[in-house]
Amino acid sequence: MNQFPFNPKDSPQIIHELLLRMKVKDAMSRKIHTVSKKNTFRDVQHIMREHKISGVPVVEHDRLVGIISLDDLIRAFDNNYVEDKIEKYITKDVVYLEEEMPLAIAISYFNKYPFRRFPVISKNKKLVGILTSRDILVKLISELDKEISALEEKITVPPVSIDNELNADFLVKRYDFENAGNASSSVKRLLEEKNISPKIIRRVGIITFELEMNIIIHSLGGKIIVNMDPEKITIIAKDRGPGIPNIELAMEEGFSTANEWIRNIGFGAGMGLPNVKRFSDEFEIQSEVGKKTVVKSIVYLNKE
Amino acid sequence: MTIKDLIDNGFEPVLVISENTEIKTAYTSDLLSDVLANGKEDSLLITIQAHKNTVAVSSIVGIKAIIICNNRRIPDDMKQLALNEKVSILRTKDDQFKTSYIVYKLIYGNE
Numbered sequence: 001m002n003q004f005p006f007n008p009k010d011s012p013q014i015i016h017e018l019l020l021r022m023k024v025k026d027a028m029s030r031k032i033h034t035v036s037k038k039n040t041f042r043d044v045q046h047i048m049r050e051h052k053i054s055g056v057p058v059v060e061h062d063r064l065v066g067i068i069s070l071d072d073l074i075r076a077f078d079n080n081y082v083e084d085k086i087e088k089y090i091t092k093d094v095v096y097l098e099e100e101m102p103l104a105i106a107i108s109y110f111n112k113y114p115f116r117r118f119p120v121i122s123k124n125k126k127l128v129g130i131l132t133s134r135d136i137l138v139k140l141i142s143e144l145d146k147e148i149s150a151l152e153e154k155i156t157v158p159p160v161s162i163d164n165e166l167n168a169d170f171l172v173k174r175y176d177f178e179n180a181g182n183a184s185s186s187v188k189r190l191l192e193e194k195n196i197s198p199k200i201i202r203r204v205g206i207i208t209f210e211l212e213m214n215i216i217i218h219s220l221g222g223k224i225i226v227n228m229d230p231e232k233i234t235i236i237a238k239d240r241g242p243g244i245p246n247i248e249l250a251m252e253e254g255f256s257t258a259n260e261w262i263r264n265i266g267f268g269a270g271m272g273l274p275n276v277k278r279f280s281d282e283f284e285i286q287s288e289v290g291k292k293t294v295v296k297s298i299v300y301l302n303k304e
Numbered sequence: 305m306t307i308k309d310l311i312d313n314g315f316e317p318v319l320v321i322s323e324n325t326e327i328k329t330a331y332t333s334d335l336l337s338d339v340l341a342n343g344k345e346d347s348l349l350i351t352i353q354a355h356k357n358t359v360a361v362s363s364i365v366g367i368k369a370i371i372i373c374n375n376r377r378i379p380d381d382m383k384q385l386a387l388n389e390k391v392s393i394l395r396t397k398d399d400q401f402k403t404s405y406i407v408y409k410l411i412y413g414n415e
Contacts, residue, residue: 177357180357181356181360181361181363181364184360184364185360185363185364185389188364198345198366202345202366205365206340206364206365209360209361209364210340213337265353265357266334266335266336266337266353266357266358267337269337270337271335271338271340271341272337275337275340275341278341
C-alpha cells in the first residue's frame with residue numbers, strides 16, 4: 001500500500017486547515033500525457049519512458065475513459081500483448097478526483113485505493129490534470145513555508161508586560177549583525193519602564209546582548225526569551241544547533257571558534273559565555289551536538 | 305570632564321547629544337565583549353570599532369560617548385542608532401594610545 005505518512009485528522013490545526021483550504025487543482029500537474037483507446041501498449045511504453053511517468057490516462061474527446069499504469073504495461077509484456085490496442089484492457093470504473101475537492105479528501109483516496117496517481121476531472125467531466133502524492137507533499141511544504149514565515153514574523157511582537165511581570169520573545173537570526181542588540185535594547189527599555197534598578201538592567205542587558213551575539217555568530221538561529229516575575233529575571237537563549245562539543249572549553253575565557261571577520265568587528269574574543277556567567281546569579285548551559293544549545297541565566301531582583 | 309572639553313581639545317564632534325554630558329572615566333578597547341565586561345557607566349569609550357554594534361554595547365553599559373580613532377569612517381546607520389540610543393560620537397586622527405593619554409589628562413589632570 002501507499003499510505004500517506006500522516007493522517008491529516010491527527011495533524012496540527014494548521015496542516016489540517018491548509019489541506020482543507022487547498023484544492024486538488026492547486027496541487028495537480030496540468031501537464032498530462034494521454035493516449036486514446038486505439039493506441040497500443042507499445043505506444044504507452046514510449047510515452048512513459050519519454051516523460052518518465054508511471055501512469056497514462058486514456059481519453060476520448062477530452063473525456064477520461066481509463067488509465068494505463070506501469071503494472072498494466074508489465075502485464076502486457078508478461079502475456080505478450082504489447083502490440084495490442086489498449087481498448088479491451090482498460091479498467092472501466094477508473095477512480096478519479098474532481099478539481100474542486102480539498103486536498104484532505106484527495107489524501108483519503110490515496111489511503112483507500114492502491115493507486116499512486118489519480119486523474120483529475122473538471123465539472124464538465126474533462127480531464128484537466130493528474131495528482132500524485134508527491135504533488136500534494138510539494139504543495140503542502142511550499143504552503144507551510146509561507147505560513148511558518150508569516151508566523152515567525154509575528155513571534156517577536158508584542159511582549160506581554162503587566163505590573164511587575166514580563167514575558168518577551170525575540171527571534172535571532174544567524175549572521176544578522178544588522179539587528180544585533182535589538183533584543184537587549186528592547187529588554188532594557190521594557191525594564192526601564194518598570195523602574196527596575198539601573199544596576200540590574202545593566203546586568204540583564206549585558207547577559208542578553210552576549211547571548212544574542214552568540215546566537216548570531218555561532219548558531220543556525222534561535223530565540224531569546226526573557227521572563228520577569230516579582231523575584232527574578234530569567235533569560236533563556238535557545239538555538240537550533242550546531243551545539244557545543246566541549247562546554248568546559250567554551251566557558252574558558254579567551255577560547256573562541258569565531259572566524260576572522262567576526263573578530264575584526266570586535267566580537268569572538270572568547271568572552272561571551274564567561275561574561276554571561278559573571279553577570280548572572282544562576283547560570284546553566286546544556287548542549288547537544290548537531291541539535292541545540294540552551295543557556296539559562298537568572299538575575300535576582302533583590303540582590304544587587 | 306564634559307563633551308565640550310573634548311571638542312575644545314580638538315576632537316571632531318560627529319554627533320553630540322549634549323555638550324554638557326558629564327564623563328566620569330574612560331575605557332580603551334576594540335573588543336566589544338571586553339567593553340561589556342569592563343566598561344563603566346557614565347564613561348567614554350575609545351575605540352576603532354566604527355559600526356552600530358559599538359553603539360548597542362555602549363548603550364547597554366551606560367557609556368555616554370564614543371571616540372573613534374584613526375579617523376575611521378563613521379557609517380550613517382551608526383549615527384542613526386547613536387541618535388536613538390543617546391550616545392555621542394566624536395572622532396580623532398590619533399590612535400587609541402595617544403587618545404587615551406589626552407583623555408586621561410582631561411579627566412584626571414597630571415596626577
